[in-house]
Amino acid sequence: MKKTLTTILAIAFVFASLAMGQATRPSELKYQPLQYDPPDPRAFRTECAGGLRAYIQEDHSLPIVNITVLVNYGSIYGQRDKAGLESLLGDQLIKGGTATREGSAIEDRIDFLGGSLSAFVGERTTTVSLSVLAKDLEEGLGLLFDVLRHPEFREEPLKLAKARSIEQLRQANDQPDRILSREYERLLYGDQPLTWQATKKTYEGLTAADLKAAHAKYFVPKNMILAAAGDFSQADLKAGINKAVAGWANHAVSFPALVKAFPAPAPGVYFIQKAANQGYISLGHLGIEDTNPDYFSVQVMNFILGGGGFTSRITTKVRSDEGLSYNQGSRFVFRWGLPGTFAGYVQTKSATVGYAISLIENEFDRIRREPVSDGEMETAVNYYLESFADGFQTPQATMANFAMLEMTGKPLNYYKTFRDKIKAVTKARVREAARKYVQPDKMVIMIVGDWEPCNKGGDKWAGPLDKLGKVHRITLPDPMTGLEAK
Amino acid sequence: MKRSLLALAALLAFATLAVSGELSLDVKEHVLGNGMKILMVPKPGIPRVVCHVYFKVGSINERPGITGSAHVHEHLMFKGTRVMGVTDFDKDSEIDRRIDALMDRIYREKYWKTDGDAAKIADWQNEAEALAKAEKAYIIKDDLWNQYVKNGGTGLNASTGNENTGYYVTLPSNRVELQMLLESDRMMNAYFREFYSEKNVIMEERRLSENRPGSLFDEQVNAAFYAASPYHWDVIGWMDDLKKMTKQDLVEFHNRYYVPNNAVAVYVGDFDPAAIIAMAEKYFGRIPKGPDLEPIRDGEPPQYSEKRMYGEGPAPTSLAMMFHTPPEGNADAPALSVLASVIGSGGGGFGPRGGPGGGTGRLYKLLVRDKQLAINASASSRPQWYVGSFQFSATPRQDKGVQPEDLEKEIWAEVDRIKKDGLTDEEIQKAKNRGEAMFIRSLGSTMGLASRLGRAELNRGWRSVLTDIDDLKKVTNDDVKRVAAKYFVKDNSLTAVYRRKMGR
Numbered sequence: 001m002k003k004t005l006t007t008i009l010a011i012a013f014v015f016a017s018l019a020m021g022q023a024t025r026p027s028e029l030k031y032q033p034l035q036y037d038p039p040d041p042r043a044f045r046t047e048c049a050g051g052l053r054a055y056i057q058e059d060h061s062l063p064i065v066n067i068t069v070l071v072n073y074g075s076i077y078g079q080r081d082k083a084g085l086e087s088l089l090g091d092q093l094i095k096g097g098t099a100t101r102e103g104s105a106i107e108d109r110i111d112f113l114g115g116s117l118s119a120f121v122g123e124r125t126t127t128v129s130l131s132v133l134a135k136d137l138e139e140g141l142g143l144l145f146d147v148l149r150h151p152e153f154r155e156e157p158l159k160l161a162k163a164r165s166i167e168q169l170r171q172a173n174d175q176p177d178r179i180l181s182r183e184y185e186r187l188l189y190g191d192q193p194l195t196w197q198a199t200k201k202t203y204e205g206l207t208a209a210d211l212k213a214a215h216a217k218y219f220v221p222k223n224m225i226l227a228a229a230g231d232f233s234q235a236d237l238k239a240g241i242n243k244a245v246a247g248w249a250n251h252a253v254s255f256p257a258l259v260k261a262f263p264a265p266a267p268g269v270y271f272i273q274k275a276a277n278q279g280y281i282s283l284g285h286l287g288i289e290d291t292n293p294d295y296f297s298v299q300v301m302n303f304i305l306g307g308g309g310f311t312s313r314i315t316t317k318v319r320s321d322e323g324l325s326y327n328q329g330s331r332f333v334f335r336w337g338l339p340g341t342f343a344g345y346v347q348t349k350s351a352t353v354g355y356a357i358s359l360i361e362n363e364f365d366r367i368r369r370e371p372v373s374d375g376e377m378e379t380a381v382n383y384y385l386e387s388f389a390d391g392f393q394t395p396q397a398t399m400a401n402f403a404m405l406e407m408t409g410k411p412l413n414y415y416k417t418f419r420d421k422i423k424a425v426t427k428a429r430v431r432e433a434a435r436k437y438v439q440p441d442k443m444v445i446m447i448v449g450d451w452e453p454c455n456k457g458g459d460k461w462a463g464p465l466d467k468l469g470k471v472h473r474i475t476l477p478d479p480m481t482g483l484e485a486k
Numbered sequence: 487m488k489r490s491l492l493a494l495a496a497l498l499a500f501a502t503l504a505v506s507g508e509l510s511l512d513v514k515e516h517v518l519g520n521g522m523k524i525l526m527v528p529k530p531g532i533p534r535v536v537c538h539v540y541f542k543v544g545s546i547n548e549r550p551g552i553t554g555s556a557h558v559h560e561h562l563m564f565k566g567t568r569v570m571g572v573t574d575f576d577k578d579s580e581i582d583r584r585i586d587a588l589m590d591r592i593y594r595e596k597y598w599k600t601d602g603d604a605a606k607i608a609d610w611q612n613e614a615e616a617l618a619k620a621e622k623a624y625i626i627k628d629d630l631w632n633q634y635v636k637n638g639g640t641g642l643n644a645s646t647g648n649e650n651t652g653y654y655v656t657l658p659s660n661r662v663e664l665q666m667l668l669e670s671d672r673m674m675n676a677y678f679r680e681f682y683s684e685k686n687v688i689m690e691e692r693r694l695s696e697n698r699p700g701s702l703f704d705e706q707v708n709a710a711f712y713a714a715s716p717y718h719w720d721v722i723g724w725m726d727d728l729k730k731m732t733k734q735d736l737v738e739f740h741n742r743y744y745v746p747n748n749a750v751a752v753y754v755g756d757f758d759p760a761a762i763i764a765m766a767e768k769y770f771g772r773i774p775k776g777p778d779l780e781p782i783r784d785g786e787p788p789q790y791s792e793k794r795m796y797g798e799g800p801a802p803t804s805l806a807m808m809f810h811t812p813p814e815g816n817a818d819a820p821a822l823s824v825l826a827s828v829i830g831s832g833g834g835g836f837g838p839r840g841g842p843g844g845g846t847g848r849l850y851k852l853l854v855r856d857k858q859l860a861i862n863a864s865a866s867s868r869p870q871w872y873v874g875s876f877q878f879s880a881t882p883r884q885d886k887g888v889q890p891e892d893l894e895k896e897i898w899a900e901v902d903r904i905k906k907d908g909l910t911d912e913e914i915q916k917a918k919n920r921g922e923a924m925f926i927r928s929l930g931s932t933m934g935l936a937s938r939l940g941r942a943e944l945n946r947g948w949r950s951v952l953t954d955i956d957d958l959k960k961v962t963n964d965d966v967k968r969v970a971a972k973y974f975v976k977d978n979s980l981t982a983v984y985r986r987k988m989g990r
Binding site (some may be wrong): 022023024025026029031032033034036061062063064095104107108110112114115131132133160163164166167168170171174175176202254275276277278280308309310311316319320321322323324325326327347348349372376379382383385386388389390392393394 | 529534570622628632635636640642656660668671680687690691697699769800801844846851855884885910916918921929931932986
């Protein structure tokens, strides 16, 4: 009996190893088909008291609850003479306390529970997030809504935050990468809310009344969407939210119109002096909105051009072939309601700044001129199709994504149709996207680096930099005053 | 033979439900015949699998002259093997050998002599470049990366630390075999193609970090703090070593450390453990076991005197106070962790971009909020595998004319209070609650979990992630007072004072 069993096992093993032969190359591998359907936002959508919309998913895998409240509010609705108000509001929503609690008492309590409560005011969305153990949900929910609903912006913490913010201004021009991203946007968007910077004067002028006014205007239930996942019963959570929101009056929020007139900076080189052993470079122009019908073609095109890591052309050429840089590529940044930016980027030692730029320019030119290869197309499209499920790995991130879809006015079937839209991208559409949205004749080249060695160049590309276009030297404003440094 | 191996393997595979208090973690464990460990945490649902491989090797396994080589090696692991990334290995390797021979001559002329012949070097350099160009005909660029990407690989990366090196990818659950194939291939068949141009990439990586204001001073502080142990140099390595490192250095490094008995593979996601074990036997199981590896030899000798460093440059004026502490697993480590949590939490992270600026730490309340002497003030405990450190950091309020030395006095006064009275019961309980809750939260991230288990396995075993929480819960105020008195003494410290001096 025993012997027979062994024989059967032995045969089974032979079959098993035949069925699962050892491959030596990826092309020899065969994969079982995999079916994945993304969750449907409508299955999680609900409306709470006061018209507060919510996406809620029970997830009992860990004794944790995560809740994020999105508010349609950000610095893009701000005023020039009150620059910095939004970041102060983000800091003071919690630290400034509420009608009944001091800020430090809220922080101490949430910390004692091993939880976290944080607020962040971004460009056009504000997020206030709570994470607590499931046993502390009721208390956590109370703190979250107290902060959202009754912030007091007390004088002492506000005074301290203003002083710290002003001190932080000293660091505004320390890091070359931060200078580059700030000044690149300033050049492309011009003088408008997106690019206004706080100064000592604007911070000093801000008062608790300013913060209260902004809060009163934007923080109403109908201007928020809640996303929650965790170890709770949906009915209980909803009841808790309804209790917290009860009596919170709504009013119609009027949003300032977004500034959609942009300067057309003259093509050429914009150079910012910074003592560094590399040049930090962005070259490009304004991009598109993600509601653009060509969005998917642009994504695939940029993946091939410089967005797909080592599978992309700019990385292969500049890093892998030439060893010029550690970071390089191209990116389209998207923003809600406004065109984003497009940039090729690289950081390379001063002597190879001109050479690296010329290589990126060649790639811009090539993707406009020649069709991409079948292999490049296959890699890019497969990447989006096969990695699709990745975005749904955590229930909380999924709920937050759904809330964001709704807030930014995207169709709720966005994820359901995503893969079909990627599949519809063809080589011809990639080329069309490149010709339409990569425009070398409108391009600015911004460099933050050390002028002398960057301008001199090296063996493979000798300077001066004006071979790349007319050179404009930009002097950074003093971050304290916002005025030209003396 | 094969069969009995498999049967044995099946017996060794068992599910372990390790429990810490009320916490439990269901990790399935399997050991291959060659000593390689496989850890599995099945999480049915989303059809993705986080696949990580960790090696017990990092910059502490280097020595002067080859600093940075653990990291250079990690980069080269992406540049193809004898199988991957090449169309005709024989032709490719023939060119490669000629390039190596030329580079050897160049290095000798350039680095072994003080008066090397520049003209000769230039000629050889041109010849090597021509060969590198010819070699390109046989190279499939970034083959491994492409294979992963077109199969839906995300989180594709690798990282090198002081103590370990990890290789990461997350794949659709039907494609895990690809990871087993590619990762076992680069362990067995490493080839270090395009070594010389990749070194240039890494030197650019080093320059990038040099351009972070204050980083060069930090590197010097670190080197002064760790006098004897190999934590003395940064993972990126010294620029001279990067320049002079040879391919042979890497071959030796690889053969010694990239052996299955020095590695652990971790899988977290939607899979059947039996299938993972069968594939691991097939792919990783084919690699021969290597020799046993000795732990590093040097710890830190007692200082017997205080160290002080002063620097100036383009970064904000700041203060750092560092103290030598024992490594992970030491009986004093949990109390030090409680101290860092209570004194230091939420003291950093403030800025125009916001961030979780919870200011609940003692130093924040004392120096930032109440006395208003600092913009930030924080503390952290970093036990590490062989030697530990505890650090206080603070940035003074320049608008009030506060100097780093003023903050130093304030921190010492607070430390003295703690030595005498310890912490309050509520503070200690807060640190315990935070530690436990943060741990539970970390289990929600599949990648975070893989990384935590893999790294822990290489040092004290994966169960240490649970026992550390148990140990944290046992900390008393007497423990806190004892460790504060033992480690926060001048003779055990390095104080670094940095002042901003604007350059061009």
